[in-house]
Amino acid sequence: MQKRYIQFLLGLILLPCAALAQNQGWTVYGGIGGDHYSTLTQIDRTNAKNLKQVWRYDTGDAGILQNTPLIAGRMLYGVTYGEKVIALDATTGKLIWRFDPGVSGSQPVRGACFWQDGGKGRLLVGIMNFLFELDAETGKPVETFGQSGRIDLREGLDMDPKRATVAMTTPGVIYKDSIIVGFRAPETHPAPHGDIRAYDLKTGRMKWTFHTIPHPGEPGYETWPEGAWKNAGAANAWAGLTVDAARGMLFAATGSAVDDFYGGDRAGNNLYANTLLALDAETGRKIWHFQGVHHDIWDRDFPAAPVLATVLHDGKRVDAVAQPTKQGYLYVFDRVTGQSLFPIEEMKVARSDVPGEVSSPTQPHPLAPEPYARQVLTEDDLTQRTPEAHAWALEQFRAMKVGTAQFTPLALDQQTIVTPGYDGGAEWGGPAIDRKTGVLYLNAQEIVTTGALTDNSKPHGPGMTVYLSQCAVCHGEQRLGSPPEFPSLLGVTKRLSNPQIEALIHGGKGRMPSFPNIQGDLLAQMEDFLRTGEDTGPKVTGSQGRRSPAPGTPAAAAANPHGAELFSQNCAVCHGAQATGVPPVFPTLIGVAERLSEPQIADILKDGRGRMPSFAKLSDADRASLVRYLGAGPLPEEKKELEAAGEVHSRYRFTGYRRFFDPEGYPASATPWGTLNAIDLNTGKYLWRIPFGEYPELVAQGMPNTGSANYGGPIVTAGGVMFIAATVYDRQFHVFDTSDGKLLWHTELPYGGLATPATYMIDGKQYVVIAAGGGKDPKHALGGSYIAFALP
Known part of the structure; x- marks a missing residue:
């Protein structure tokens, strides 16, 4: 322990904070100013081809690793897929300490924050809904921070902390x-x-x-x-x-x-x-x-x-x-x-x-x-990979809603083309900027997706209701998902036990957030729905679901007598006792809830419109009762059912994320499917643009340079090179020449490196390290490694 402590202090003394952040270390997630830039020059355009692996640390957890480690002094700090914080010797990869936060979950942890309290290093790491502060030398919580070294980020928000879904996937700033x-x-x-x-x-x-x-x-x-x-x-x-x-x-x-x-x-x-x-x-x-x-x-x-x-x-x-x-x-x-x-x-x-x-x-x-x-996507932009793939894509394309520009609204019950897809464009890895030249480097996706809305008013049992409101957005109404990004839930109860399913729901996994609000009977009923796919239990509806009877009818008065009285006193003089109005001067209010949302009707009642005066004199409760009478809100007894069923809010719901892929699992749009870009911020002009990523099996068939999905970002250095992994299917770690995009070196990682690398120098040797855990490619296994490279 004493030797380790002396080693740690020497590292901090020899490398002051400013030098750590800008020269030798990597103590700020994303670099100073978020520019992903290092002033190191040892690895450059002339020698990058000689890079060799110098160490590898296997975490023991298998899953997507999106972490960019921090390097301070001689220590490297990372997080495993299972959300254990680790400290390694940055020159050898040897484990120094490991901290178990005792928190169940597997949300991405993309980085941490490092600071010095006097001469003491401190590490701040977000694990699920907690922010921990650790002693950087020992890995032990700093007891004076929050409650025994942590704060709960669910507290202090505008909802019950026990029901709040919060995860600190990206670190803060100091x-x-x-x-x-x-x-x-x-x-x-x-x-x-x-x-x-x-x-x-x-x-x-x-x-x-x-x-x-x-x-x-x-x-x-x-x-x-x-x-x-x-x-x-x-x-x-x-x-x-x-x-x-x-x-x-x-x-x-x-x-x-x-x-x-x-x-x-x-x-x-x-x-x-x-x-x-x-x-x-x-x-x-x-x-x-x-x-x-x-x-x-x-x-x-x-x-x-x-x-x-x-x-x-x-x-x-x-x-x-x-x-x-x-x-x-x-x-x-x-x-x-x-x-x-x-x-x-x-x-x-x-x-x-x-x-x-x-x-x-x-x-x-x-x-x-x-x-x-x-x-935008046109027929000319569809895949030409094979005649069969093109014919399939063309048939699907012609059945969809297609816009002529960005921001085409989704249609009801018809798939709408969304390009760039829901993952971009750019993603969380972000760009890098060369401080000397002002050139920005960015990897981008060219994956087309589709989506649609559907009516949310049909009554369902509580289990199906909560699934449709909180799960179907990713896994789809039929539980089919959109693999590999969003797995199918068909047969999930055969693959996972109830405790495992509950752990996933409450802890989340990867892109899936946690859902602490799904508890008790509601959780049991959703598990039944996942098991059987059957809509069982007492039927409940969304907030735009089972409506009050049409205004002006005996049934409406019986269901909401106070609302009927308010209507008679304030509205009937213009719109008539039966709410039929005298169009076009006084419009009918029959079916108004199909034309306007509940908040819109409430706003009109409060503010007035055209010849209609404001009814601001009415209390909020009276206006709400009148809104329900007009058919736009749930009846009072329905509200309890809605709360029990997971609080369905929207009149319409999203039917689920879908990738526009052909039957063989490749994008149904033309290549490139991913790119690497260099943009001069001084002029706004592109310096170069190249396809980024490949499918090895398509390369073998004579189809290279297709580009592919990519996650994680680049870093650039004063040596004129860019380090980036990110590509999903070829699992490559690359070095590019920043001046022209020429590939200088690449190596295949054991698992996909879906993270942003870091570079640092210790004892005169420059290292570059990448986290590799795979994921998003069902053809390859998951792992969990930190791998460092350097010149011989």
């Missing part, structure tokens, strides 16, 4: 004596608000909160229906944060609000969802913002952390922040003022024809740089 964090949340209700929060590094005390879903009186509240913040959720900064320490500015990129694909209950632009935020890192005060998608109904989260760069613009050096997107756009802003360095227009887009949906008439569209991913 600013002075604070750690600032975001978190992952579900894609459907119930979901917590995506608050960005700062905590004291020594005590774990919360210092400030920024509400990404504004509360009454806060800027942005007007972009939501009145009171919608109470039930709204997500708009969370899951992809990571970036800090400009010199200016005290925090940059955060948020995702969509729930439900992802139907926004009838959240009319408006929905700030600060899908927003690049610049905040005061000391207080959380907003400095400026840019919303990339208004009223998102496509799951177009900002997928990666903002990246800082200094560029030459109009003859002047400008400190900028760049933000990649799922839709293939790259935004570049002056980080101080929030002004875009390239023109952005508000492009007119197709409007949704789904009843109750009020989609935005325009969306932001940057005029430069050009998109790095395909924006």
Whole structure:
């Protein structure tokens, strides 16, 4: 122990913090400013071909590893698939310590934070809903932080902590004596608000909160229906944060609000969802913002952390922040003022024809740089891999809704082409930027996906109801999934025991979040549904499900006498006792709930419209009763059933993520299916673009350079090289020449390296390390290794 402690202290003394972060070590996830850049030059264009494996550490856990390790002094810190924190000797891969947090779960842990408390190294790691602070030398929790070394991120949000689904998949950032964090949340209700929060590094005390879903009186509240913040959720900064320490500015990129694909209950632009935020890192005060998608109904989260760069613009050096997107756009802003360095227009887009949906008439569209991913799909863009694959793709394509531009709304009960797909475009790995040149390097996906909406009003038993509301978004209505990304659940009870299924539901796995709200009888009934596929139990409906009887009828008065009385006193004078109206002056209210959502009707009652006066004098309870009488809300006795059935909120639900793949499992679009791009941020022009990734079996058939799905990002160095793994099917670790995209070296990893590498120098030797666990390719086994390479 004494020898190990001396070794640790010597490492910290010899390599001060600034040197650790910028030269020898890799102590900041994503690098300083999130730019994935290292000043090391030992490995360069001339000698990268000589790289050799120097050590490998097998974690003992098999599963997708998305972790970028940190290197401080002579220690390397990583996390296993089973969420155990490990410290290795960074020169040999020898295990020094291993910390078991005692938390069940297998959510991705993409990195950690390192800081020094005086001369003591500290490691902050998010495991599920907990943020731990560990002594970097021993791996033991720092008892003075939070409760015995951890804080529960579910606490302090606008919902019961026991029901909140929170996971810190991407690490926070450190600013002075604070750690600032975001978190992952579900894609459907119930979901917590995506608050960005700062905590004291020594005590774990919360210092400030920024509400990404504004509360009454806060800027942005007007972009939501009145009171919608109470039930709204997500708009969370899951992809990571970036800090400009010199200016005290925090940059955060948020995702969509729930439900992802139907926004009838959240009319408006929905700030600060899908927003690049610049905040005061000391207080959380907003400095400026840019919303990339208004009223998102496509799951177009900002997928990666903002990246800082200094560029030459109009003859002047400008400190900028760049933000990649799922839709293939790259935004570049002056980080101080929030002004875009390239023109952005508000492009007119197709409007949704789904009843109750009020989609935005325009969306932001940057005029430069050009998109790095395909924006539309035409018949000319379909696969030519084989005549049979093309014929199949053409038949499917002609049966789908196809847009002529980005932001085509999903159709009801008809698959709609979504390109780039739900995974982008860009993904969580993010780009790298060469600090010397201002060139940005980004790997992108070209996988086309489809999606549709369907009516959510049909009554179902509780088990099926909760499945459709919280599981079908990924696994589909028929439980078929979309393998390998979203596995089929047919026969899942034969593969897994009930305790294993419950552990998955409550702990999550990979892309699947946890669902702590599914408990007790509801959990048992969902397990029955998974086992049998049968819709059993007492039938309940969603909030737009079984409606009150038509207004103006005896049945309506009997079901809701108070609502009938309010209608008679306030509405019948214009719309008639039977609610038939006198069109076109006074429209009929028969079927109004099919045309407008519950919040929309409530807003009209409160604010008035045209000749109709405001009924703001009515209490909230009276307006709610009147809304139910008009047929737009659940009856009081239904609310209890809804709560018992997992809180189904939306009038329409998403039928599930689907990849547009041919019957043999290859993309049904033309190649390339993945690319690697170099974009000069000084000019907005592309320097080069190449296919990225291959299918080994297609290479054997004479079809190389197809590109493929890729996860994890690049790093670049002052040596003029880029290190990147990421490709799913060929399991390659690559070194490219940053000047022209030439492949300098590659090696096959034992498992896919779906992570971002790190590079560091110890004792005059430069290393590069990658986490490899595989995943997303059902043809290859999973593992769990950290593998380091260096020159001989």
